[in-house]
Amino acid sequence: MEWLQRMKDAMDYMESRMEEKLDIEAAARVACSSPFHFQRMFSMITGVTVGDYLRKRRLSLAAQELASTSAKVIDVSFKYGYDSPESFAKAFRKAHGITPSEARQPGAKLKAFPRISFHLSLRGEKEMEYRIIERGAFEVAGVSFVTSCKDGENHRAIPKFWQEHNANGTTAKLAAHSPRHETLGICMDFNHADDTLRYMIAAEVGEAPEVGFETLTIPASTWAVFTAIGPVPDAIQDVWQRIFQDWFPSSNYEHAGGPEFELYPDEDPTSPDHRCEIWIPIKPKS
Secondary structure, three states, rough: HHHHHHHHHHHHHHHOOOOOOOOOOHHHHHOOOOOOHHHHHHHHHHOHHHHHHHHHHHHHEEEEHHHOOOOHHHHHHHHHHOOOOHHHHHHHHHHHHOOOHHHHHHOOOOOOOOOOOOOOOOOOOOOOOEEEEEOOOEEEEEEEEEEEOOHHHHHHHHHHHHHHHOOHHHHHHHHHHHOOOOOEEEEEEEEEEOEEEEEEEEOOOOOOOOOOEEEEEOOEEEEEEEEEEEEOHHHHHHHHHHHHHHHHHHHEEEEOOOEEEEEOOOOOOOOOOOOOEEEEEEOOOO
């Protein structure tokens, strides 16, 4: 598939510049997509963000260089983009469990982070249920926090955030403001440079929300809306993967870069018939 070759070409571009600051716009151009769409596709397909991938690859290459050459630690640290030997040593110990100097010792155990490769996989998947919707701007209210995406921290922090607000009654209060008693899980303010995003538990508000809730205007957009059927979170996580692995590569759209959200009805989320939705803002591929 053409998209597969483009992703391989973008990976080649990134690998050839491990000793430089990555120009993400240039890498996205190689993949024939916008910087936002490229980074979102990359993280959803590989399970790591572009920033995380570069950090791990550089620390893997740095370890190989320290173990096999006489290069100075300070030179290796600067070569792979660290401002000081101290910051390099801290990151190196976190990745490998030993200091850069200890990596030179015979028999030192180091962790390799191999280059990611993309392969075509032909699968007999079931059909994906989706629709394209034009929708004007609408208002939501809720509570939010900023989470890191490094090492998959967001996948641990967001469920905890839901557990906390389900337990203290916040989610129920928000649902009561929604005309259809629906709640939303919104991902927004993606900061790919810092590997962070803001996550919001919210509801579309038909009236003024209670004091203490944050408000947000979801802008008018063209949306790709996907239905997930089955218990949460397995069913919806499966659909997220298939959107980026199967649907986007074969469609004429890419992510428009705005907030994306999951919509949960007032139903039992553990039911095998539970239906929820994923809304992603889209635009035609350039």
